């Protein structure tokens with residue numbers, strides 16, 4: 685059982701939540717993951733991947749990205765490449781947003797796409813991986829994607845449950 689510890693001012697962050705989000709939905713999931721980690725007594729720092737330049741001082745990393753065009757978003761891949769050596773030592777949990785519909789084939793395809801991206805980077809110390817439903821906000825997309833119907837396929841209970849699991853997985857020796 686993990687004891688809850690209060691987060692005191694000045695207390696150092698133990699987990700970095702780094703995210704890559706083109707249209708905002710992955711950032712919102714990262715915010716929820718951070719809140720769950722904070723509430724569980726592992727104070728988390730949250731940064732866009734491009735600003736997450738220094739991983740020193742963290743005991744673990746959560747990387748969030750979305751899947752675009754059959755691959756983990758480029759900036760998230762860049763983060764994994766840039767910090768590859770560190771992330772062969774530091775526990776890592778990864779989540780990706782993708783499936784727009786609750787169609788099992790679509791979920792399986794998104795997971796395959798994520799796995800194929802991660803297979804390019806062997807040796808990462810990945811402790812936990814999750815795919816969550818994605819979001820379409822038509823007015824944020826260029827033509828012809830702006831003709832798609834709006835949808836939000838995120839399951840917040842599943843996201844929070846995974847964040848709790850990821851916290852435990854990241855803290856294991």
Ligand SMILES: Cc1cc2nc3c(=O)[nH]c(=O)nc-3n(C[C@H](O)[C@H](O)[C@H](O)COP(=O)(O)O)c2cc1C
Nearest residue numbers: 705706707708709710750751753754782794818819
């Ligand atoms: C142009 C476009 C291409 C996409 N391609 C994929 C894909 O290949 N596989 C997938 O699982 N999801 C795909 N998605 C769904 C996105 O991953 C989903 O919309 C996600 O919520 C976007 O995250 P963001 O708001 O953080 O950018 C695509 C979405 C768009 C708009």
